[in-house]
């Protein structure tokens with residue numbers, strides 16, 4: 001599916017008649033040095049949806065989200081948030097949105113409570129500072145100076161401040177980076193609760209399990225473009241499923257039906273297939289007729305991580321001639337972050 005299809009396609013999991021809250025159409029962004037970080041991105045997010053933007057390092061996620069947040073103007077293309085241009089009509093959009101940047105940057109000598117109160121004082125109809133801090137589990141840290149917080153606690157403070165305006169639309173740029181497993185789960189629960197309460201959420205993340213756990217729909221960016229988008233099931237459906245088993249001694253892999261694309265390592269067999277049900281049916285039929293027991297039989301669809309790595313590896317191979325794009329981490333490093 002192209003990003004153009006994606007913009008017009010309301011069948012990818014978003015409620016068909018829901019109000020479009022975020023709409024990007026043919027968006028491009030070039031930096032002063034002429035480098036184009038966003039190269040024609042189109043997508044829409046319906047009210048109450050949770051949409052995840054994934055991608056390799058340097059894919060253009062933050063550059064895109066900054067445009068949606070109204071922090072910069074696109075070089076071309078249009079963006080609407082809550083029906084307004086987020087940059088030119090900032091006054092109409094900003095009070096209704098919450099923004100959690102990748103790096104917060106608050107005065108480090110203020111305490112957590114002072115920071116939250118200061119933020120609350122600048123916000124119309126603000127949530128009380130204590131309530132925002134409680135939502136992110138920072139109640140016990142209110143007297144601590146920002147500079148003394150751990151990386152994960154700083155992320156939670158960033159989130160508390162983004163929630164202060166009771167936003168209709170929440171932009172979260174890597175919200176759980178630096179959080180431990182428990183903190184991440186707590187943040188997921190909070191994000192889910194906000195979404196269930198009607199908040200529209202757009203998040204970027206490197207953690208594929210985070211997108212898998214939270215997103216109604218997602219898009220994978222690479223080199224400034226959306227290369228695939230849809231629900232997790234739709235994105236993974238584009239990748240082959242896998243069947244694994246071991247053949248008993250004395251049954252060579254050559255006896256398997258020729259129609260199954262099997263790779264053998266001794267008696268260990270792996271079959272990659274775009275039609276899991278049909279391939280399994282054929283395999284099990286063959287096993288029954290041949291009286292062969294398939295040992296350790298395991299069949300499953302591609303995971304989002306496999307789909308992502310497949311897409312990223314394919315794209316990385318095609319970027320060797322573009323030095324500005326060479327900031328992408330090699331796959332083993334990406335994987336480390338993915339599975340952290």
Ligand SMILES: Nc1ncnc2c1ncn2[C@@H]1O[C@H](COP(=O)(O)OP(=O)(O)OP(=O)(O)O)[C@@H](O)[C@H]1O
Nearest residue numbers: 031035037055056057058059060061062063064327
């Ligand atoms: N101010 C800038 N001037 C020039 N190039 C920039 C600027 N900011 C970002 N870029 C480049 O734009 C590209 C996209 O960066 P961006 O931060 O949007 O990617 P990302 O997908 O958010 O990456 P990451 O996952 O590593 O955070 C990168 O190649 C980056 O080096």
